Amino acid sequence: MKVIEPISSHFYFGGCDTVQLAKKYGTPLYVMSEDYICERCKEIREDFLKKYENTKAVYASKAFLTMEMCRIIEREGIGIDVVSGGELYTALKAGFPMEKVIFHGNNKTLEEIEMAVKNNVGRIVVDNLYELELLNSVAQAFGKKMKILFRITPGVDSHTHKYISTGQVDSKFGIPLKGNIINEAIKKAIDSSNIELMGFHFHVGSQLFDNSSHIKAVKILVKLMNDMKESIGFITKELNTGGGFGIYYFEGDESKPLRYFTDAIMETIKEECHKYDLLMPTVIIEPGRWLVGEAGITLYTVGSIKEIPNVRTYVGIDGGMPDNPRPALYGAKYEVIVANKMNQEKNSLVTVAGKCCESGDILRYDLKVPKLEAGDILIFKSTGAYNYSMASNYNKIPRPAVVMVSNGIDRLIVKRETYEYLLRNEL
Known part of the structure; x- marks a missing residue:
C-alpha cells in the first residue's frame, strides 16, 4: 500500500488533511473529532464519576446532536439531556436508553x-x-x-x-x-x-x-x-x-x-x-459545550476579495451567519487559520465576510493571514458547539454536511442539504 506523506503546509485535524476533506465533501463543512469527544468523556469518568460516589453525568445535547453523537455518548457511558421533542426523537431513533435521558x-x-x-x-x-x-x-x-x-x-x-x-x-x-x-x-x-x-x-x-x-x-x-x-x-x-x-x-x-x-x-x-x-x-x-466545543472545526472556501483602499479588505467565504450565527448573536470570536498555507507568513489584514444579504454577517474582523486567493480554505476553530445545532436556512442556503474524523479516518454523519430538500415541505 502506498504511504501518503503529510503535506507540511496543510492543517490536519483528527489525523486528516483538512484540505483533502474540503475537496472530498465540499464546503462549508463541519468536522468533528471523535477522538477529542472520547478524551473529554474519559475525563468525566476519571475525574468525576469514578472519583466521587453517587454521581452521574449527562451530555447537554443542545450543543451538538446527531444520531451518531447519541451512539458515541451511549458507548462512553454518559446520559443525555434534551430540551425539545426533536432532540428526544433523535435520541429515540438512535436507540439511546430512555432511562438515561433528562428532559x-x-x-x-x-x-x-x-x-x-x-x-x-x-x-x-x-x-x-x-x-x-x-x-x-x-x-x-x-x-x-x-x-x-x-x-x-x-x-x-x-x-x-x-x-x-x-x-x-x-x-x-x-x-x-x-x-x-x-x-x-x-x-x-x-x-x-x-x-x-x-x-x-x-x-x-x-x-x-x-x-x-x-x-x-x-x-x-x-x-x-x-x-x-x-x-x-x-x-x-x-x-x-x-x-x-x-x-x-x-x-x-x-x-x-x-x-x-x-x-x-x-x-x-x-x-x-x-x-x-x-x-x-x-x-x-x-456538560455540553465543554464536551464538544473544541472537538469541532468549520471549513470554508475563499471567494471574492474586496479591497477598500485605506479602509478594509473583505474576504468573502461560502458560508456565514446561517452555519455560524454566534458572532452576530454574541459577538463571538474564533481563532482562524488558512488550512492550505500553514507555513506562510501572515502579512495581510482582512475581515472575513459571510455570503448572506446582511451587513452583520461578519465572522471575523481584522484577521492576520497570509496573502489570500480565491480557493483558499479557511478554518474556524472551536465550532463544535452551537454551530450545527443553531444553523438555519436563511437566504435559502442549505445547511453544511457534518464529517466525523478519528485516527486519520473520515466518515460522513450528516449529509449536505440540497435545494430540493429546502422545498420538501412547501406546497
Whole structure:
C-alpha cells in the first residue's frame, strides 16, 4: 500500500488533511473529532464519576446532536439531556436508553410531555407549576409515575454574556426562591399521584471560567434542601448542578479542566450537607459545550476579495451567519487559520465576510493571514458547539454536511442539504 506523506503546509485535524476533506465533501463543512469527544468523556469518568460516589453525568445535547453523537455518548457511558421533542426523537431513533435521558425546557408542549411519558424518560426537569399539573395529568392518563427535578433559579449572577446567563433572579428559566412559590410547588409535587419528586436542578450560565457561581448556587440549594426537610420533611435525593464550563475560543479565554468545577462543587456540597446534617444527594453534572466545543472545526472556501483602499479588505467565504450565527448573536470570536498555507507568513489584514444579504454577517474582523486567493480554505476553530445545532436556512442556503474524523479516518454523519430538500415541505 502506498504511504501518503503529510503535506507540511496543510492543517490536519483528527489525523486528516483538512484540505483533502474540503475537496472530498465540499464546503462549508463541519468536522468533528471523535477522538477529542472520547478524551473529554474519559475525563468525566476519571475525574468525576469514578472519583466521587453517587454521581452521574449527562451530555447537554443542545450543543451538538446527531444520531451518531447519541451512539458515541451511549458507548462512553454518559446520559443525555434534551430540551425539545426533536432532540428526544433523535435520541429515540438512535436507540439511546430512555432511562438515561433528562428532559429540560421552560415551556414543554403537551405533545412533548406525552412523548416523554410514553417513552419512559428517566427524569423530567419541571420548570413551573403549570408544567407540573400538565405532567401529572399526562402521567395519570398513561398509568405511569414520572420522576422529576424542579429547576430552581438560585439568584446568582454569572460573569458571562447576558444571553447565556441563566441563574439570575430575572430569568425565563426555573422557579425563583422569592416568595412561597417553591414551597407550593414541592407540596403539589408530593401530593400528585403520578409524580415522584427526586430533588432539584440549577444552571447558572454558560461559558464560565470561574467556579464561584457554582459554589454560591450549591450553598443556596443545600440550604433549600435543609429548609424543605425541616418544614415539610422532604428529603432531597438528587441535585443536578448543570454545566456551563467554559472552553477556549479566542485569546483571553482561560479554560479550566473539569475537576476545577467538579471538585469545588462536590467539596461544597459535602461541607454544606455536613453543616446541616443532611445526607449527600446523588450529584449530576450536564456538560455540553465543554464536551464538544473544541472537538469541532468549520471549513470554508475563499471567494471574492474586496479591497477598500485605506479602509478594509473583505474576504468573502461560502458560508456565514446561517452555519455560524454566534458572532452576530454574541459577538463571538474564533481563532482562524488558512488550512492550505500553514507555513506562510501572515502579512495581510482582512475581515472575513459571510455570503448572506446582511451587513452583520461578519465572522471575523481584522484577521492576520497570509496573502489570500480565491480557493483558499479557511478554518474556524472551536465550532463544535452551537454551530450545527443553531444553523438555519436563511437566504435559502442549505445547511453544511457534518464529517466525523478519528485516527486519520473520515466518515460522513450528516449529509449536505440540497435545494430540493429546502422545498420538501412547501406546497
